[in-house]
Amino acid sequence: MTAAVVDDILFPPIEPYRHGMLVVDPLHTLYWEESGNPHGIPVLFLHGGPGSGTSPRQRRFFDPAHYRIVLFDQRGAGKSTPLGSCADNTTPLLVEDIEQLRRMLGIDRWLVFGGSWGSTLALAYGQAHPQCCLGFILRGIFLCGRSEIDWFLYGMEQFFPEVHAEFVAAIPLEERTDLLQAYRRRLFGDDAAASAVAARAWSRYEGSCLYLMPDPAAVEEFSSDAISLGLGRLEAHYFLHDGFMEPDQLLRNVGQIAHLPVVIIQGRYDVVCPPVSAFRLHQAWPQARLQMIDAAGHAAFEPDTARALVQATESFRRNGTL
Secondary structure: OHHHHHHHHOOOOOOOOEEEEEEOOOOOEEEEEEEEOOOOEEEEEEOOOOOOOOOHHHHHHOOOOOEEEEEEOOOOOOOOEOOOOOOOOOHHHHHHHHHHHHHHHOOOOEEEEEEOHHHHHHHHHHHHOHHHEEEEEEEOOOOOOHHHHHHHHOHHHHOOHHHHHHHHOOOOHHHHHHHHHHHHHHHOOOOHHHHHHHHHHHHHHHHOOOOOOOOHHHHHHHHOHHHHHHHHHHHHHHHHOHHHOOOOHHHHOHHHOOOOOEEEEEEOOOOOOOOHHHHHHHHHOOOOEEEEEOOOOOOOOOHHHHHHHHHHHHHHHHHOOO
16 A cells, blocks of 8 residues: 555656666676756655665656756665675765766756765765765665664664564574674675575565564565675674764764755654754754654655655755755
């Protein structure tokens, strides 16, 4: 029922009018696509994870008659190659990949749309290249702080104890005081089969906690190799390095983009990225509009969240504001 309701909220399915592979260095090649109106308002969609990749449904937040919709898979994610590779994979490199893509597409400035890790990357990119941004639509804020990482690894047990029990089931008791290091040993060891099993367990854990109401389809999707191999390895990789950022870097540097329009859309019952991070961002950026969605968890495709995201893209299309 939820999927049918959300389909009615989103714009109709569309196909890209062009797509390709962008070689960004000797190791990484990124999948990119454009859909909608080639002469419309450029908008960049930044997927979550890190490592989850894009999906065709994500094109549907934008009116294709008015937006030039750009999606791409970040290093190691989705159709980008090599899948799940953590080598030469850092936030500054992702930021420069976005710039390389923008220049390749001949876009001067674009609206930046990102949720979860996509909100992290949107902020990092905007603060590095504010002159290239029209504004921001941010959802499910993640600032990549140590408290947020610890919450993901341990705190979500308070709301999803049976899911967390599955997450730690393969980890011996003596290793469970440091789950990140325990998973590091399995994800990045020499045993490829064990790495795939650990990646699937990590990804399934997250997929099971996305929605306010259980969504078995999301759990199965996040258990697939197509998502889990990128998500499990890359999330752990970025967590191990604190997102390759200084503590509170994204809050301290808000002044670089404070003049640009922004809306922060946050699920009230988001267990993956709790609302306190969205509130902290709003405190640092009082010009931002914070919209709490009361009947929602983390996922972008919950009905009220999807409706708010579409309303935001429509507001920007009509008025240039959020």
